[in-house]
Amino acid sequence: MSRSTDAHSPRFRVRPPANWMNDPNGPFRWGGRHHLFYQHNPDAPVHANVHWGHASSPDLAHWDDHGIALRPTPGGPDEAGCWSGCVVDDGGVPTAVYSGIDHDHQGLSAICLAVAEDDGLQEWKQLPVPVVVGPPPGLDVTMFRDPFVFRFAGRRWALVGAGHADGTPSVLVYDCEDLYAWRFAGVLLDGRDAAAARAFGTRAIGWECPQMWETAGGDWVLAVALWDGDPLSTAYLTGHLVEEGDGGLRFVAGTGGLLDLGRDFYAPAVLQDTESGRALLWGWSWESRPREEVDHVGWSGVLTAPRVVDTHEDGTLRVVPAAELELLRAALPFTAAPGPHRPLPLSYDLLVTARSAATVSLLRAASGAELTVRLDPASGAVTLDRTAWPRSRPDGTAPLVLPTPPGETLTVRILVDGSLLELFAADRAMATERVYQRDDDVAELAVSGTDVEVTGWALVPPIPA
Structure with a gap:
């Protein structure tokens, strides 16, 4: 198209x-x-x-x-x-x-x-x-x-x-x-x-x-x-x-x-x-x-x-x-661990698995505020915080909580395509959000936590079947 x-x-x-x-x-x-x-x-x-x-x-x-x-x-x-x-x-x-x-x-x-x-x-x-x-x-x-x-x-x-x-x-x-x-x-x-x-x-x-x-x-x-x-x-x-x-x-x-x-x-x-x-x-x-x-x-x-x-x-x-x-994924994935930030493309597919509390940051504003996804396996909660990216619709910017059953491991899939963000918490809950990156925002991946694995793929034009 x-x-x-x-x-x-x-x-x-x-x-x-x-x-x-x-x-x-x-x-x-x-x-x-x-x-x-x-x-x-x-x-x-x-x-x-x-x-x-x-x-x-x-x-x-x-x-x-x-x-x-x-x-x-x-x-x-x-x-x-x-x-x-x-x-x-x-x-x-x-x-x-x-x-x-x-x-x-x-x-x-x-x-x-x-x-x-x-x-x-x-x-x-x-x-x-x-x-x-x-x-x-x-x-x-x-x-x-x-x-x-x-x-x-x-x-x-x-x-x-x-x-x-x-x-x-x-x-x-x-x-x-x-x-x-x-x-x-x-x-x-x-x-x-x-x-x-x-x-x-x-x-x-x-x-x-x-x-x-x-x-x-x-x-x-x-x-x-x-x-x-x-x-x-x-x-x-x-x-x-x-x-x-x-x-x-x-x-x-x-x-x-x-x-x-x-x-x-x-x-x-x-x-x-x-x-x-x-x-x-x-x-x-x-x-x-x-x-x-x-x-x-x-x-x-x-x-x-x-x-x-x-x-x-x-x-x-x-x-x-x-x-x-998964046909949209680039041939080579990228990984991230707690520590250094790495740039993110405009469109990507991210898989996060946490066995203890962890936070994944996806976007950083000039003010230092971040767009984050927090995983808490013990309490059974995934929290999307986008308070620094205001909306035109009158429904606020409070953090969004997706409930999951408490357990030892929590897996989240994040699909981002331009301004469209689709978040899947285990196989229990989904959330669709629009996030518009500003000129002075930095799209970068940062991970914090002691037992978390992050694998991502840039999205690439697929070869038709």
Whole structure:
């Protein structure tokens, strides 16, 4: 992909060459490649004029940009934007299922379809009539968007994110075995559920971008983006699905919590990859620098690295970077030990293993303040301290703590690509943050501790498979 020359621009993650991007859409395996679509304004780095952009990869590491996949249809149900959705195999025909809005939408979308007209998924026919024109009657729905299609009990179902007039968020469910004839099948889960309230909190007035996947152990995970008029964060619940006697479907929730503990992650998208037996997850990382800087560089937003998500026996999330990301590593690693500092490249992959308390410094300000990751195996905590790098978003710069089970050894993986920092604490917690290196900052690795090992790799353009 052609990239901005802005030093903050990620070089190895999916984003368009310029202008705006937000939610990942429709991760899909087809023709031996992974396809990933995303919300995109091709004309400016602002959230407007929403199209679907498209990238694909043979290996989850090397991505090719394919430009626009879906665009608003003048006079059509998506005339004011092609918003979030998914891509499914409908009897051998790749089909996009997405939210379309018209100019009078008032927060309510129609569910639209588009069918691929080539094996590369670069040409699409957008159907002029939506399969669902709006929310079901009688539920006082004020937010209705982001369809996600999955299979359960031998049938095809779809989730739709919703919010209601009384402030209750929910996920609605449809039977869509026939992708061209949808039947409303009830409320899968709403904010009055006790497990959801514990895991998600009560601030959200709508649940966006619902995603669902089956774990290796047979449980199901529901992930949603929490919305209160502005993006908040993302959360998940582990549980099981129950068919109702009237043809409905219900989610019985158990354990849950925040999906990503960082402050720059939203709108998850999941691919249940049957070929590899994995569930792969991406998210959108927004800009947290001033608007005038975004306008100057001409781009905004990036997708995270692909993550493999599953659950532990207690139902909590298990998450690790996809193994294919190691294809980006330079042939020769670098190591670091307590003592001398060493320069860091703009993009790197760092593995830290500590058997006692240790600190890794990644960036040093002119004031002497440092961007640090502290590992404490005994207490079970990984702390990211970026207080010296203020944010434009009003959510503070306090140190971020990722909890892990106490133990003798603690392993952390740190992926840095330009301004995008992705932190994985063991396989228990993840955090996505944006850190913008200033002209007088020094990117260097420093390690302190008595029993810590650090191995790193510069990221290099991969050789396509």
